[in-house]
Amino acid sequence: MFASLARFCVRRRRLVVFGIWIPLLLLFGMASRSIGGDFNLSFVLPNSEAKEAQELLEEINPNQAGFIGQVVFKSSDGFEELEVRQAIESATNAIAGLDGVDTTGPFELPGYISESGTIAFAQIAVSDRSYNEVKDLALDIRAVGDAVADSSLQVEYGGEMFMVFEIPESEAIGLMAAVIILVLAFGSVLAMGLPIGTALIGLGIGISVATIVSNVVAMPDFTTSMMAMIGLGVGIDYALFIVTRHREGMHDGLSVEESIVEAIDTSGRAVLFAGVTVIISLLGLYIVGLQFISGLATGAAIGVFVMLIASLTLLPALLAMVGKRIETTTRAALISLSALILGGFLAIIVKEVLPLLLGLIIAVATQGLSLMVHSLRRPLEMRKRKPHHETIWFRWSRYVQHRPWRALTGAVIVLVTFSIPLFNIRLGFSDTGNAPEELTVRRAYDLLAEGFGPGMNGPLLITAKGFDAATPEGIAPLVQTVAEVPGIQFAYPMQLPPGGNVGVVLAYPETSPQDEATSDLVHNLRDNVLPASGYDALVGGRVASSIDFSDYIGNRLPMIIGAVLILSFLLLMVVFRSILVPLKAVVMNLLSIGAAYGVIVAIFQWGWGKDLIGVGRAGPIDAWVPMLLFAIVFGLSMDYEVFLLSRIKEEYDHTGNNAEAVANGLAATARVITAAALIMVSVFAAFILGDDRQMKLFGLGMAVAVFIDATIVRMVLVPATMELLGNRNWWIPKWLNKVLPRIDVEGHSHTWDDDTSLVDNSK
Numbered sequence: 001m002f003a004s005l006a007r008f009c010v011r012r013r014r015l016v017v018f019g020i021w022i023p024l025l026l027l028f029g030m031a032s033r034s035i036g037g038d039f040n041l042s043f044v045l046p047n048s049e050a051k052e053a054q055e056l057l058e059e060i061n062p063n064q065a066g067f068i069g070q071v072v073f074k075s076s077d078g079f080e081e082l083e084v085r086q087a088i089e090s091a092t093n094a095i096a097g098l099d100g101v102d103t104t105g106p107f108e109l110p111g112y113i114s115e116s117g118t119i120a121f122a123q124i125a126v127s128d129r130s131y132n133e134v135k136d137l138a139l140d141i142r143a144v145g146d147a148v149a150d151s152s153l154q155v156e157y158g159g160e161m162f163m164v165f166e167i168p169e170s171e172a173i174g175l176m177a178a179v180i181i182l183v184l185a186f187g188s189v190l191a192m193g194l195p196i197g198t199a200l201i202g203l204g205i206g207i208s209v210a211t212i213v214s215n216v217v218a219m220p221d222f223t224t225s226m227m228a229m230i231g232l233g234v235g236i237d238y239a240l241f242i243v244t245r246h247r248e249g250m251h252d253g254l255s256v257e258e259s260i261v262e263a264i265d266t267s268g269r270a271v272l273f274a275g276v277t278v279i280i281s282l283l284g285l286y287i288v289g290l291q292f293i294s295g296l297a298t299g300a301a302i303g304v305f306v307m308l309i310a311s312l313t314l315l316p317a318l319l320a321m322v323g324k325r326i327e328t329t330t331r332a333a334l335i336s337l338s339a340l341i342l343g344g345f346l347a348i349i350v351k352e353v354l355p356l357l358l359g360l361i362i363a364v365a366t367q368g369l370s371l372m373v374h375s376l377r378r379p380l381e382m383r384k385r386k387p388h389h390e391t392i393w394f395r396w397s398r399y400v401q402h403r404p405w406r407a408l409t410g411a412v413i414v415l416v417t418f419s420i421p422l423f424n425i426r427l428g429f430s431d432t433g434n435a436p437e438e439l440t441v442r443r444a445y446d447l448l449a450e451g452f453g454p455g456m457n458g459p460l461l462i463t464a465k466g467f468d469a470a471t472p473e474g475i476a477p478l479v480q481t482v483a484e485v486p487g488i489q490f491a492y493p494m495q496l497p498p499g500g501n502v503g504v505v506l507a508y509p510e511t512s513p514q515d516e517a518t519s520d521l522v523h524n525l526r527d528n529v530l531p532a533s534g535y536d537a538l539v540g541g542r543v544a545s546s547i548d549f550s551d552y553i554g555n556r557l558p559m560i561i562g563a564v565l566i567l568s569f570l571l572l573m574v575v576f577r578s579i580l581v582p583l584k585a586v587v588m589n590l591l592s593i594g595a596a597y598g599v600i601v602a603i604f605q606w607g608w609g610k611d612l613i614g615v616g617r618a619g620p621i622d623a624w625v626p627m628l629l630f631a632i633v634f635g636l637s638m639d640y641e642v643f644l645l646s647r648i649k650e651e652y653d654h655t656g657n658n659a660e661a662v663a664n665g666l667a668a669t670a671r672v673i674t675a676a677a678l679i680m681v682s683v684f685a686a687f688i689l690g691d692d693r694q695m696k697l698f699g700l701g702m703a704v705a706v707f708i709d710a711t712i713v714r715m716v717l718v719p720a721t722m723e724l725l726g727n728r729n730w731w732i733p734k735w736l737n738k739v740l741p742r743i744d745v746e747g748h749s750h751t752w753d754d755d756t757s758l759v760d761n762s763k
Contacts, residue, residue: 050541069158115451157441189333190322328380418594430694432457490508557627569585593633658723
């Protein structure tokens, strides 16, 4: 099947590229723009107290069951002047007149003006609605507030409804780093361009498809940012393996078509296996039963699926179009590429497009000049790579194999040390106090914290039945009880439509929404205060929902990790016909992911070195990150595991010498695994330079996990443990070997040893 698919793509290359993939890119791009996305700021809660409270609020006042926000005012002269008060009242009345919006102005309650008299806020409650509708409403509210702002009255807007998620500009740095790594790895500009081009086309289609699907499947609003991170990483990674195999085949004397067919029939199988494994592990997150997690998993799975299909169809067609030119690089091409990369880096640093335009002009001028200057058209000479047994990777493997216990002990100590912070992990959700200072949500957060304390950014909604709770007199005792609870700044009854049987208390904590003390406060209210009040009371609202969500995820995370590890064990056992190889892989997977978790806990939760990567405040680990991180890293580690161990197994089957097989297998694959890992790390780490804390956290976790997996695990633990176990690596009971299905992830090919890299010997 793989060979037939590859031959079709090679022989019908123009149809595949210009008749299928380019039209798909344009079609889905136009469709996504026309239909638009419906990404969701909220999430469906599990069966929890917050969900019950939300359902009660939806019955009595739908506006209170949606999104909570604040319009914050600051006047250095206070709010006593009639003109200032009228401007604020005019704005709050206009906002209250918008459809589905409830507003409580600063002059309606004494607690909404700070003791200093210079900061005030209006509380906004918005009914639940689609992402686009929320964003449109946020713009309408900002237009009203901005109309009254002047030099004496500062107006800011707080709450997640005013937060905007965008793919960071820093992702271009990751892409350019990938370009540099690929050029160094391949020694060819064309060979570099094919993985990059394939990944960009796949990413464009994947994001467009996800945008359309978001109208049917609830997805968080940062799904596309996460897709860009994962899609570029795996897309370039998969293409790298296939292009590397294709070039090795050509160096061994195969024709262009034969080499492409072999690459797809060998490395293409491993790519398919790795991609399907990632998709299965992502879709396995559906068992959690949360739309928030399912939406993220769906978006990531769409991105990986499109990249997988592009690698197996678009890439071979592009390889066929390039032909033997993939082996040559001219000076003009190298100069042009260098100008573009340098211009791109400078454009990102200075945040101006001029350096990129200058780089483009230099690139075009160089290509034009090459038509007249023969030396610019001269191909740079290639240097043959050393045989495997003469490479640094072979010597490294031998070094580790001669000291297996020392290498094993050292690597385990490093990974266990990195993992120690994991045991103190606290799941939660970060608040807008982590947003960049130039955003209005951060300025609003800081103003509220300055005037009232950070807890004003996350009110609790307490619903109550009994004792005529729907009336002001009936709810007053509960308001008094809640207001006296340690950790509550103040509380008041919410005005509701008459005729109901439910009352609502709006309570403001003293601590920020992401603070651990706020979580303890919610649990204290639920476990002690409210049951003793005599009311049938529930704690709801965004903050309580986040706490319930985090607790729910925390309880199910071990189940997900266990299921993923069992799946990895079974898959590797089937592929390598071994018991100890997959068992070692499971243990090493746990160690590497534990180390990655430990690093993000130390930085984001403990605050170690947070200023170095622009993390504003220490806080909890966003609850969705560990689960999604594990699912994706599992698939990627399977990729490297299969690529390395299949080559070791091939050598072992040929020679029967375990030590020689390990050294040769590592030497044959270390170069491409290192290049793939560096690309992954560059793409993921680029998100650390962005503004969004969640993307910083996820990007750093992915970068650390991939780096550890490709270095300490693959280059130290694998050769050390395989040396210690010897021939026992490949032991499996005969009865089990007979019943297991057979999966061929590498196909059959000839043997090669040489590769080429770029070097200029013309001097």
